[in-house]
Structures are given as structure tokens and as C-alpha cells.
Amino acid sequence: GAVVSQHPSRVICKSGTSVKIECRSLDFQATTMFWYRQFPKQSLMLMATSNEGSKATYEQGVEKDKFLINHASLTLSTLTVTSAHPEDSSFYICSARERFLMNTEAFFGQGTRLTVV
Amino acid sequence: AQSVTQPDIHITVSEGASLELRCNYSYGATPYLFWYVQSPGQGLQLLLKYFSGDTLVQGIKGFEAEFKRSQSSFNLRKPSVHWSDAAEYFCAVGGYQKVTFGIGTKLQVIP
Numbered sequence: 347g348a349v350v351s352q353h354p355s356r357v358i359c360k361s362g363t364s365v366k367i368e369c370r371s372l373d374f375q376a377t378t379m380f381w382y383r384q385f386p387k388q389s390l391m392l393m394a395t396s397n398e399g400s401k402a403t404y405e406q407g408v409e410k411d412k413f414l415i416n417h418a419s420l421t422l423s424t425l426t427v428t429s430a431h432p433e434d435s436s437f438y439i440c441s442a443r444e445r446f447l448m449n450t451e452a453f454f455g456q457g458t459r460l461t462v463v
Numbered sequence: 464a465q466s467v468t469q470p471d472i473h474i475t476v477s478e479g480a481s482l483e484l485r486c487n488y489s490y491g492a493t494p495y496l497f498w499y500v501q502s503p504g505q506g507l508q509l510l511l512k513y514f515s516g517d518t519l520v521q522g523i524k525g526f527e528a529e530f531k532r533s534q535s536s537f538n539l540r541k542p543s544v545h546w547s548d549a550a551e552y553f554c555a556v557g558g559y560q561k562v563t564f565g566i567g568t569k570l571q572v573i574p
Binding site for chain 2: 452
């Protein structure tokens with residue numbers, strides 16, 4: 347199946363700094379990428395939908411200025427957690443949908459464990 | 464609004480026994496349905512999916528699921544569980560864009 351690479355897999359940062367997470371589709375073009383957040387022992391919550399070349403669509407309750415999403419190319423979307431605080435510590439996962447296939451699932455990255463100290 | 468209910472948060476099964484994980488969904492149209500598995504600290508792996516056609520879907524690792532429209536269910540089954548199946552299992556429903564996940568069922572396998 348298609349491969350989605352997410353980097354870094356783990357990151358520890360100091361409170362107040364910003365962290366960038368990359369999501370790449372390695373062998374396909376993805377017009378749409380999704381960013382999820384997973385709290386411990388909970389399900390995945392969709393944060394935003396990212397479309398190549400346009401602004402991301404954020405889910406209700408997600409701060410746009412805190413979680414900056416950029417989807418500058420058909421193979422790369424980035425999530426930047428700005429001015430991170432300990433409550434932002436979580437597992438972040440991206441997924442990407444192949445450009446030309448309608449009846450297919452989105453492919454998930456391996457996730458990024460963010461710890462803010 | 465679409466939603467997924469996984470009523471069993473934690474299930475313990477003996478190795479070699481059969482397994483059924485329950486999933487009920489709410490969706491306004493014909494749904495796309497998925498089962499994913501997640502090992503600790505890892506991303507998601509797709510076990511199987513239902514888009515259309517045969518309501519009994521075969522997946523990887525010996526898993527299967529049956530779509531029952533009348534019951535709004537998509538239960539996951541495996542006839543004989545292996546110790547390596549211990550993980551968290553997520554049912555999900557969605558269309559082309561948004562996918563909504565259930566809360567997950569943690570599977571423990573005992574010898």
C-alpha cells in the first residue's frame with residue numbers, strides 16, 4: 347500500500363517553543379491530508395483537514411493560531427505547534443488520501459509523540 | 464453527524480479462542496467503514512475496510528468483519544487469537560473526507 351512518512355517520531359521541547367511535524371506521502375500525490383490528535387487512552391480526534399494550495403479547515407475547538415498547518419505541495423503537509431505548553435503533549439498522527447483514487451482509504455503515518463516540558 | 468460506538472473498552476481473550484469486537488456507527492448515507500489496529504506507541508495499521516459489495520470483508524492477519532446495515536454494525540472477528548494480536552483496535556466510519564474514530568477496544572491476550 348501507499349506509504350506516509352511522519353517526522354519526527356518523538357520530540358521533546360521546552361514550554362514556549364514551537365515544534366514542526368512533517369507528513370509526507372512517499373509514493374503518491376495527496377491533495378488532502380488530515381491531522382489527528384490522540385490523548386492517552388483515547389481515540390483519535392480530527393484536528394484539521396489540509397488541502398494542497400489552500401488554507402486548512404479546522405475542527406471546532408481547535409485553535410488555528412496555535413496549530414499552524416501548511417500544505418505547500420502534493421506530497422508534504424506540516425503541522426507547527428506554536429508556543430507549546432505541557433497540555434499540548436500528545437500523540438499527533440497525519441493521514442493522506444491519494445489524489446486520483448476516490449474509493450480508497452487515507453493512509454496513516456506512524457505518528458509523532460510530542461512531550462512539552 | 465457521524466459517530467462510532469465501541470461498547471467494549473477492554474477485552475481479555477485466551478490465546479486460541481475466538482474474538483469479536485463490536486462496533487456500531489451512525490452515518491447519514493452509505494458509510495465507508497474501517498478497522499484499524501494500533502500497537503503501543505505506534506501509528507495505525509488498516510486491518511480491513513468496507514466500501515461496497517460483499518458485506519463480509521476479509522482483512523489481514525486473519526481478521527474479518529461483517530457489515531449489517533439493519534443493525535448499523537461492523538463487528539470485527541477472528542476465529543483464533545494469537546498473542547501478537549494484543550493491541551488497541553479502532554473502528555472508524557466516514558466518507559471521502561472526514562473519518563470519525565471510535566474510542567477503541569484494548570485487547571489483552573492471555574496464555
